[in-house]
Amino acid sequence: MTIEIDSLNCSGCGNCAEICPGGLISLVDGKAAILRPEDCWGCAACLKECPDSLVSLRLPPALGGRGGFLKCRREAGRLLWLYFQGPGDGEPLVVDGEGREDGY
Amino acid sequence: MAAFKLETRRIKCDVLVVGAGAAGCVAGALLGGGNLKVVVAEKAAADRSGCLAAGVNAVNAHVGEGRSPADYRDYAIRDAHGVASPDLLLSMSERLNWAAERLASLGAKFHRNPDGSFKTRSWRNLKVNGENIKPLLAAPLKKLSNVLLLERLHVTNLALARDSAGSRPRAVGAFGFFTDGGGGAAAIEAGAVIVATGGAAGIYLPNNPGQSRHKMWYPPFNTGGGLAFGVLAGAEMTTLEMRFVALRCRDTAAPTGTLALGAGAAQVNALGESYEEAYGNSTSQRVLACRRENAQGRGPCHLFAPEAKERERLECARAYFHMAPLQALRFLEEGGAFRKGAPLSGDRAGEDGIRVLVEGTEPYVIGGHTASGYKISTLRETSLSGLFAAGDVAGGAPQKYVSGSMAEGALAAAGAEKYLKDDDYLTNFGDHVFTDRISEHYAPHLSGSPPGYTTDELEEAMQKSMDSFAGGRSTDYRYSRAGLRMAGGKIRELYALSRDLKAGNPGELSRIFELKERLVVSLSLIAHLLNRKETRWPGFGEYADHPERDPRYDLFVNSVSSAYGGRYPEALESPAVLARDLSSGEEIPLPEPAEDVFLKEPAP
Numbered sequence: 001m002t003i004e005i006d007s008l009n010c011s012g013c014g015n016c017a018e019i020c021p022g023g024l025i026s027l028v029d030g031k032a033a034i035l036r037p038e039d040c041w042g043c044a045a046c047l048k049e050c051p052d053s054l055v056s057l058r059l060p061p062a063l064g065g066r067g068g069f070l071k072c073r074r075e076a077g078r079l080l081w082l083y084f085q086g087p088g089d090g091e092p093l094v095v096d097g098e099g100r101e102d103g104y
Numbered sequence: 105m106a107a108f109k110l111e112t113r114r115i116k117c118d119v120l121v122v123g124a125g126a127a128g129c130v131a132g133a134l135l136g137g138g139n140l141k142v143v144v145a146e147k148a149a150a151d152r153s154g155c156l157a158a159g160v161n162a163v164n165a166h167v168g169e170g171r172s173p174a175d176y177r178d179y180a181i182r183d184a185h186g187v188a189s190p191d192l193l194l195s196m197s198e199r200l201n202w203a204a205e206r207l208a209s210l211g212a213k214f215h216r217n218p219d220g221s222f223k224t225r226s227w228r229n230l231k232v233n234g235e236n237i238k239p240l241l242a243a244p245l246k247k248l249s250n251v252l253l254l255e256r257l258h259v260t261n262l263a264l265a266r267d268s269a270g271s272r273p274r275a276v277g278a279f280g281f282f283t284d285g286g287g288g289a290a291a292i293e294a295g296a297v298i299v300a301t302g303g304a305a306g307i308y309l310p311n312n313p314g315q316s317r318h319k320m321w322y323p324p325f326n327t328g329g330g331l332a333f334g335v336l337a338g339a340e341m342t343t344l345e346m347r348f349v350a351l352r353c354r355d356t357a358a359p360t361g362t363l364a365l366g367a368g369a370a371q372v373n374a375l376g377e378s379y380e381e382a383y384g385n386s387t388s389q390r391v392l393a394c395r396r397e398n399a400q401g402r403g404p405c406h407l408f409a410p411e412a413k414e415r416e417r418l419e420c421a422r423a424y425f426h427m428a429p430l431q432a433l434r435f436l437e438e439g440g441a442f443r444k445g446a447p448l449s450g451d452r453a454g455e456d457g458i459r460v461l462v463e464g465t466e467p468y469v470i471g472g473h474t475a476s477g478y479k480i481s482t483l484r485e486t487s488l489s490g491l492f493a494a495g496d497v498a499g500g501a502p503q504k505y506v507s508g509s510m511a512e513g514a515l516a517a518a519g520a521e522k523y524l525k526d527d528d529y530l531t532n533f534g535d536h537v538f539t540d541r542i543s544e545h546y547a548p549h550l551s552g553s554p555p556g557y558t559t560d561e562l563e564e565a566m567q568k569s570m571d572s573f574a575g576g577r578s579t580d581y582r583y584s585r586a587g588l589r590m591a592g593g594k595i596r597e598l599y600a601l602s603r604d605l606k607a608g609n610p611g612e613l614s615r616i617f618e619l620k621e622r623l624v625v626s627l628s629l630i631a632h633l634l635n636r637k638e639t640r641w642p643g644f645g646e647y648a649d650h651p652e653r654d655p656r657y658d659l660f661v662n663s664v665s666s667a668y669g670g671r672y673p674e675a676l677e678s679p680a681v682l683a684r685d686l687s688s689g690e691e692i693p694l695p696e697p698a699e700d701v702f703l704k705e706p707a708p
Contacts, residue, residue: 018149019151021149022324023611041320041324042158043158045151063312068437069433070433070436081425095436097233098213098233
């Protein structure tokens, strides 16, 4: 599977379920859950919508993944991408999706 | 099993737009900005639906400094090996730069030169930080009071009327059902309908297995629905046989342009040889190049940028965040220290440059890249009166991409507006009893015992059959006459089985119809592959019985399925196949007699 949701800390806002292009996410007992993970396209729409950065996106080993994953955070209207090398990585690499002012 | 019922909402409007992608958003916003009442129906959420859900980092159809729209037209015709409509391409090309300006005015962050002009990747490509392109395109639909945006509405059928016996059928609306919550059906009566739903993915076995089966290039949720309801309504389709096989990054199926144009990467084989020039530079030939190198034992093939280092690695990641986040993750993971000096096991971004494995994808039916889709006029009107098409479902005009789809959305909007002015359509509204149709279409899936198989299982069977017998990846995109007809027989059988599938909720009903849409598209595709008895685009597919290009096929192969009257029938029939002149669009004879997919022959 590509997407993981930290359901334990989910506030149940439902943004991810509303946005998922495949309709793959539902609220179960007030917490977001992916019902058909094998149907995920990996578009990351849910990462961008989660106000608490609780959704992560990874490459499974069959696609060459090595345990790293991404999360998203919005800061002053800018979309930031957080790259974690693995579950124990407490200091993610932060990539500003907008790029520098000269556009890279 | 009857877990839910569909209550029908009935809605009236001047124009119904089906699909809120690049084409549909532009059409809906332009029409809604006037006095017309517009409904836009979208299967997902307009902010993140279709192939632009993750965004784009380039606008690939543009007329750069010193070039003219005619240059773009000529480029697209060459790239399509001659099979494209000059008129459709020109009318689109004339609006490409308008589309880029419109995107910019909506807030898209194009890369700019110090003088404010667009930064280009080549004369046809602009760079954009387009992660948010979909919410930008959809925003006007939410602001305009004349536009009603209906999301999570899966439109399955057109509603047709005839003004008199024997007259051309007229599209008078469509119906579908909501895929979330308690469901409910919607019957939308419209003066004109614009179909802008997208192409078809997932009719062939995809590149990745099992748990990653949906990690494909084109979105797995684009199931050819708008093509299927057109086929069922008897609309003429063109050039479906020009399937698109995308040369993409292995594993993630991410586009390669970012590397080729952005980091100066070129294709190399396992011997380090650059081989592209030996095969030609059309899109089809670039796919062929990689396939042939692999077939001759010189693979695997990479995109290779020898000079690219750490800075380029991060820049590629940054660019991919705007379009294919998993490929961005791939680039970030490549920075791990343990990779240094390790045996090559896939991609590599290190001191010896950046290498990304490339391969062909499953074949797609997608009119934004090839000439596949509805046969349309320059007004973007289909062969059905009152039905217009734009974007990935519209045929004849390849190389549209985002800006070309927007251009076609604008053209279809103008076409629909003209149609409504010219025609006293309102007086022609009969009392179409949509509700009868709706129960006829959905009720069989809502009650009764489920069969001994599932929707997923039938989808797998379809993909396997198309893969083996209709030119999928497992045969290196080769197909034969006998195999195509075998695939046709299987599709017909699977369609019959699909009629017994049961849905316990609206989401399951949606997946049943997505399967049926793919089956309908598959059968028409097979009829097209069967009847273009040559190999025109060898990168995209090779007809084993006719392995060479044949100048007699400098024409469009088109098809019409007139037997269904807009309904999902008991059984699928082979469509009628005809030919049209590339320039005039007039019907001309096929070089060989049209063949029926299900023609019965005595056993050998």
